[in-house]
Amino acid sequence: MEPQPTPVRPSIHIQIADDLRIRIARGDIPPGTPLPTLHELSTQWRCSTNSARSAVELLKRQGLITGGRGKAPVVRIPKRRIIRDSGRHQIEKDLVRAPASERSTIGEAEMNSGVSLAKLKFGATYTKVPLDGELADIFDVDSGTPALRRVYESVDPSTGNRHSWSISYIPEAYIEGNPKLLDSTNEPWPGGTQHQLYTVGIEIDRIIDEVTAVMPTTVDLEAWGLDDGVPLLRVRRLSIDTANRVVEVSDADYPADRIEMRFTTPLRKW
Amino acid sequence: MEPQPTPVRPSIHIQIADDLRIRIARGDIPPGTPLPTLHELSTQWRCSTNSARSAVELLKRQGLITGGRGKAPVVRIPKRRIIRDSGRHQIEKDLVRAPASERSTIGEAEMNSGVSLAKLKFGATYTKVPLDGELADIFDVDSGTPALRRVYESVDPSTGNRHSWSISYIPEAYIEGNPKLLDSTNEPWPGGTQHQLYTVGIEIDRIIDEVTAVMPTTVDLEAWGLDDGVPLLRVRRLSIDTANRVVEVSDADYPADRIEMRFTTPLRKW
DNA sequence: GAGTGGTCTAGACCACTGT
DNA sequence: CAGTGGTCTAGACCACTCC
Numbered sequence: 048m049e050p051q052p053t054p055v056r057p058s059i060h061i062q063i064a065d066d067l068r069i070r071i072a073r074g075d076i077p078p079g080t081p082l083p084t085l086h087e088l089s090t091q092w093r094c095s096t097n098s099a100r101s102a103v104e105l106l107k108r109q110g111l112i113t114g115g116r117g118k119a120p121v122v123r124i125p126k127r128r129i130i131r132d133s134g135r136h137q138i139e140k141d142l143v144r145a146p147a148s149e150r151s152t153i154g155e156a157e158m159n160s161g162v163s164l165a166k167l168k169f170g171a172t173y174t175k176v177p178l179d180g181e182l183a184d185i186f187d188v189d190s191g192t193p194a195l196r197r198v199y200e201s202v203d204p205s206t207g208n209r210h211s212w213s214i215s216y217i218p219e220a221y222i223e224g225n226p227k228l229l230d231s232t233n234e235p236w237p238g239g240t241q242h243q244l245y246t247v248g249i250e251i252d253r254i255i256d257e258v259t260a261v262m263p264t265t266v267d268l269e270a271w272g273l274d275d276g277v278p279l280l281r282v283r284r285l286s287i288d289t290a291n292r293v294v295e296v297s298d299a300d301y302p303a304d305r306i307e308m309r310f311t312t313p314l315r316k317w
Numbered sequence: 318m319e320p321q322p323t324p325v326r327p328s329i330h331i332q333i334a335d336d337l338r339i340r341i342a343r344g345d346i347p348p349g350t351p352l353p354t355l356h357e358l359s360t361q362w363r364c365s366t367n368s369a370r371s372a373v374e375l376l377k378r379q380g381l382i383t384g385g386r387g388k389a390p391v392v393r394i395p396k397r398r399i400i401r402d403s404g405r406h407q408i409e410k411d412l413v414r415a416p417a418s419e420r421s422t423i424g425e426a427e428m429n430s431g432v433s434l435a436k437l438k439f440g441a442t443y444t445k446v447p448l449d450g451e452l453a454d455i456f457d458v459d460s461g462t463p464a465l466r467r468v469y470e471s472v473d474p475s476t477g478n479r480h481s482w483s484i485s486y487i488p489e490a491y492i493e494g495n496p497k498l499l500d501s502t503n504e505p506w507p508g509g510t511q512h513q514l515y516t517v518g519i520e521i522d523r524i525i526d527e528v529t530a531v532m533p534t535t536v537d538l539e540a541w542g543l544d545d546g547v548p549l550l551r552v553r554r555l556s557i558d559t560a561n562r563v564v565e566v567s568d569a570d571y572p573a574d575r576i577e578m579r580f581t582t583p584l585r586k587w
Numbered sequence: 588g589a590g591t592g593g594t595c596t597a598g599a600c601c602a603c604t605g606t
Numbered sequence: 607c608a609g610t611g612g613t614c615t616a617g618a619c620c621a622c623t624c625c
Contacts, residue, residue: 058613065535085592095615100592108378109532117591117622128529136582144587253583259398260530260548260573262379265335278530278548278573289586303530303548310580312406313523316559317414328594355611365596370611387603387610 059094063102071111071122081119082112110276110304123274128307136254143242150238167201167210173231174198178218185285186218186293193219195229208272215240215297222247240286240295249294255285258308267300277304329364333372341381341392351389352382380546380574393544398577406524413512420508437471437480443501444468448488455555456488456563463489465499478542485510485567492517510556510565519564525555528578537570547574 056062070076083091088099103120106112114120142150174196183190194216201210222228224247236243241251260278263271267279279300286295301308326332340346353361358369373390376382384390412420444466453460464486471480492498494517506513511521530548533541537549549570556565571578 060613061535068534084590086590095617096592097616098614101613103592105535109534115592115622117593117624119591130527133580133582137584140584250587251584252586253581256580256582257400258528258550258578258580259576260550262532262546262548264338264379265331265375276532278532280528280530306529308528310403310526310528310582311523312403312526312580314407314410314521316522317520330594354609356609365598366611367597368595371594373611385603385611387605387612389604389610 059092060098060101060105063088063092063094063099064105067102067106068111076122078122078124081114081121084119107275110274112276113274126304128305130307130309131301133254133256133308133310139239139241140251142238143245145238147238150242168204169201170199171231172198173229175219176216178216182216182296185296186216188218195219195222197231206272209270211299212270213297213299215295217244217295221249221292221294224248240297244286244288244294250289251286251294252289252291253287255287256308256310257283257285260303271302273302274304277302279303280306280308282308329362330368330371330375333358333362333364333369334375337372337376338381346392348392348394351384351391354389377545380544382546383544396574398575400577400579401571403524403526403578403580409509409511410521412508413515415508417508420512438474439471440469441501442468443499445489446486448486452486452566455566456486458488465489465492467501476542479540481569482540483567483569485565487514487565491519491562491564494518510567514556514558514564520559521556521564522559522561523557525557526578526580527553527555530573541572543572544574547572549573550576550578552578 057065067076067082076082082103085096085099085103088094088102089096092099103112107114107120111123112120113123175193176196177191178186178188178194179190182194183192186192186194195218197215197217199211199213199215201212202208203210219229222244225243227233228243228246238245244251259281261281263273263277263279267273268275271279280303282299282301284295284297284299285293286297288294327335337346337352346352352373355366355369355373358364358372359366362369373382377384377390381393382390383393445463446466447461448456448458448464449460452464453462456462456464465488466484466486468482468484470482472478473480489499492514495513497503498513498516508515514521529551531551533543533547533549537543538545541549550573552569552571554565554567554569555563556567558564
């Protein structure tokens with residue numbers, strides 16, 4: 048006989064969780080419906096309430112369940128995700144040379160929203176920092192080269208929850224020509240970053256988006272007001288100008304339960 | 318005085334976790350170094366070992382820590398992520414009309430790998446299914462329209478871990494012209510999906526990638542051999558032909574600790 | 588106030604890693 | 607073998623929701 052891999056019965060809270068997952072997937076417990084109480088689970092499975100709780104906790108972490116504190120946990124109703132389309136890069140570029148009236152309020156924060164775009168508390172912080180390590184490599188500059196670091200955050204004042212967040216870097220040498228760009232009180236800048244760069248004669252040739260995902264830390268969870276089991280999409284965006292220089296690097300986070308990134312790749316005809 | 322929001326001290330395991338996170342971020346506990354034992358933590362913080370464990374468990378779920386069972390948990394050394402570049406779409410198209418020798422082994426599985434591409438156990442399953450709901454909408458066909466469903470999976474035989482996974486749909490009407498396409502024993506098809514479609518006269522005009530992220534379920538965790546705290550990138554890929562029809566929809570998962578998606582958006586010149 | 592889930596404890600027992 | 611983390615229990619106590 049071959050050596051059997053791991054024929055052992057999985058631990059009790061895994062069993063309970065799997066059973067619940069199956070019942071949810073089959074539709075026995077439809078979205079919005081409350082789960083059995085911990086007490087019910089623990090008697091049905093002849094285990095302690097703590098084990099039953101671990102099972103429910105596990106499903107929460109996997110994003111199937113929402114709830115808490117006093118209320119019964121319910122099967123999560125999937126949010127409709129807002130699509131953030133890469134076509135916006137071209138739209139933003141087209142707007143750069145449009146009249147100021149059209150450019151009006153096209154900041155990073157507003158673009159990601161899709162809902163209630165008007166009434167967000169918007170904050171920008173500008174700092175001068177030296178580039179080092181990874182960033183210096185990306186910009187292809189010497190370590191220590193000064194850069195402007197900009198942190199953007201918008202918050203929904205009604206909930207106190209973060210609504211958008213990004214951090215971006217531009218080597219100072221590229222934007223010295225326009226002192227206004229060093230002043231955060233001008234934010235949100237009408238027309239966005241591409242227009243800012245336009246004022247110092249930089250035209251963006253292409254934009255590279257690098258997408259990955261991470262689990263939010265405790266502070267992320269708190270800041271965004273996220274449910275358990277929701278990853279953060281982490282997008283690093285490189286703006287490359289017509290002289291083939293990386294002129295801006297920006298890192299942005301997007302909660303994966305409400306945002307979806309869409310990219311279109313046109314192919315050459317035969 | 319104003320009503321204070323929630324000035325309460327956070328729970329003990331959160332405190333411990335936050336303290337550890339800070340020490341890790343500061344470099345006091347560098348990557349690869351073992352954490353304090355649960356016993357040490359519990360005595361330092363004057364709490365039960367269970368509380369200390371919850372703290373460490375939390376950090377694991379957030380992806381900062383790896384380890385387990387008998388061994389001390391260690392600070393995770395970030396994996397180098399393999400970049401999956403959208404330029405491959407064009408490369409795959411260019412190969413379609415290349416000689417078979419060049420096309421050789423460019424299947425989905427191999428493309429995502431980047432490492433040890435040769436020796437993977439590859440499996441494909443073809444099923445005929447009726448399209449309904451969301452998928453019928455995307456293809457813009459009537460509900461019930463028959464389609465070919467293809468599930469691809471590759472497994473690293475040395476570890477038993479899943480290495481790639483995708484599921485794709487093509488309405489049968491588009492590929493009836495070539496019966497070979499209905500036969501899974503021809504997989505991996507030399508030249509990939511685009512070449513398959515080429516054999517029935519379909520040219521792909523553009524590809525849309527929709528990216529989001531989810532937490533792996535218990536079975537995902539097991540199948541991929543993932544560590545705790547690693548989200549899955551979920552990519553839905555729409556292939557649109559020169560007649561502007563959606564001819565294929567494919568959903569693929571990528572573990573976010575080893576894969577990064579890169580998309581380049583070229584902008585029109587001024 | 589009754590019922591719910593959340594935190595925490597003390598301790599038993601098991602599984603795994605090292606020496 | 608000793609030491610580690612993983613699972614599980616029973617029960618105390620707290621915070622929240624709903625009636």
